[in-house]
Amino acid sequence: MYDADRQEALRLISDAKAILGVTHVAPDGDAIGSLLGLGLLLRQLGKSKVTLACDDGVPEKYRFLPGAADVVRSTRGRFDLILALDCSDERRCGRVFRAASTGRAPVINIDHHVTNTEYGEVNIVLPDTVATTESLFRLMRAWGLELDPDLASCLLTGLVTDTLCFRTANVTPEVMRVAAELMKGGADLSDITARTVNRRPYDSIRFWGALLETVQLDDRVVSVHSSAASRRGSGYPANGDASVVSLLITAQEADIAVSFVETDEGKVEVSFRAKPGFDVSGIALDLGGGGHRVASGCTVEDPLDPTRNRVMEMVKRARREQLARQ
Ligand code: 5GP
Ligand code: MN
Numbered sequence: 001m002y003d004a005d006r007q008e009a010l011r012l013i014s015d016a017k018a019i020l021g022v023t024h025v026a027p028d029g030d031a032i033g034s035l036l037g038l039g040l041l042l043r044q045l046g047k048s049k050v051t052l053a054c055d056d057g058v059p060e061k062y063r064f065l066p067g068a069a070d071v072v073r074s075t076r077g078r079f080d081l082i083l084a085l086d087c088s089d090e091r092r093c094g095r096v097f098r099a100a101s102t103g104r105a106p107v108i109n110i111d112h113h114v115t116n117t118e119y120g121e122v123n124i125v126l127p128d129t130v131a132t133t134e135s136l137f138r139l140m141r142a143w144g145l146e147l148d149p150d151l152a153s154c155l156l157t158g159l160v161t162d163t164l165c166f167r168t169a170n171v172t173p174e175v176m177r178v179a180a181e182l183m184k185g186g187a188d189l190s191d192i193t194a195r196t197v198n199r200r201p202y203d204s205i206r207f208w209g210a211l212l213e214t215v216q217l218d219d220r221v222v223s224v225h226s227s228a229a230s231r232r233g234s235g236y237p238a239n240g241d242a243s244v245v246s247l248l249i250t251a252q253e254a255d256i257a258v259s260f261v262e263t264d265e266g267k268v269e270v271s272f273r274a275k276p277g278f279d280v281s282g283i284a285l286d287l288g289g290g291g292h293r294v295a296s297g298c299t300v301e302d303p304l305d306p307t308r309n310r311v312m313e314m315v316k317r318a319r320r321e322q323l324a325r326q
Contacts, residue, residue, distance in 0.1 A: 016081035029161025037154035055094035088113035088290035115290035133158025149186025156187035207236035249273035
């Protein structure tokens with residue numbers, strides 16, 4: 001199945017002239033690394049009309065990656081083919097994708113989320129890879145393409161950021177072998193780590209302060225929350241929880257961590273983390289989002305307090321059911 005899909009993907013690419021690559025809104029290192037890595041792979045395949053797009057652009061900390069300055073936030077014109085990277089559903093691909101996919105262009109969906117809805121004409125979804133960039137590395141090999149230092153840097157960035165620097169439970173000897181190949185290919189692991197996992201704006205640390213004032217532990221579920229006003233008060237300009245949920249799940253008394261952050265539009269961004277053995281992907285999927293067993297998220301279009309009550313009940317119930325099955 002996977003063999004046929006990757007051959008079909010290569011055929012669609014060969015036949016296409018104008019190609020659009022897109023990645024998810026609120027992009028992380030795997031989103032940007034896979035988008036820029038795709039651009040380099042398409043160049044090796046002789047494609048010259050390639051547009052790389054993301055609704056939210058490239059966050060400042062990923063602008064060191066080669067090609068980052070070429071990523072656009074909106075597009076015009078027609079495309080013969082769209083490749084979506086690291087997006088578990090179409091909504092996650094954002095406005096650029098919606099605008100381009102109203103035409104007849106086929107979609108190749110390349111991803112590693114277990115909740116992927118297989119929305120493409122071709123779906124290369126590999127939940128056993130730790131990052132979409134690892135999926136791209138496998139495609140690179142299958143398509144007979146070569147590593148160079150720029151490509152290696154983009155691909156290693158996805159591996160480093162999605163595994164929190166090789167600390168997650170899905171890191172296997174094979175992942176370390178891929179990482180070693182990328183390092184041999186010219187990627188600088190310590191530089192990438194210093195620029196991504198080990199770097200954040202001071203404002204985000206102030207925002208952690210506001211969030212941690214609200215921390216609660218309830219039935220081995222640790223949680224924090226923030227209103228939009230509280231986030232603004234801390235000076236943190238972006239949406240989301242500034243990754244505080246990854247800190248919360250280190251609490252030894254917790255099996256699951258949840259953060260609730262109200263956006264300026266009055267929605268609530270919810271992020272989940274689980275200790276290995278627990279699964280928060282289904283909860284996020286039920287709420288219209290998605291993700292992985294131990295890291296998932298969603299956006300809920302209800303006010304903060306009722307959302308917190310409803311989601312905390314769902315999480316505690318899911319935890320009890322999962323414990324009963326263990
Ligand atoms: P984070 O908590 O770091 O924002 O996201 C953790 C994981 O959940 C990531 O793999 C991310 O792709 C996924 N995720 C977060 N928010 C959403 C969402 O609103 N929709 C979907 N489909 N996935 C999400
Ligand atoms: Mn990813």
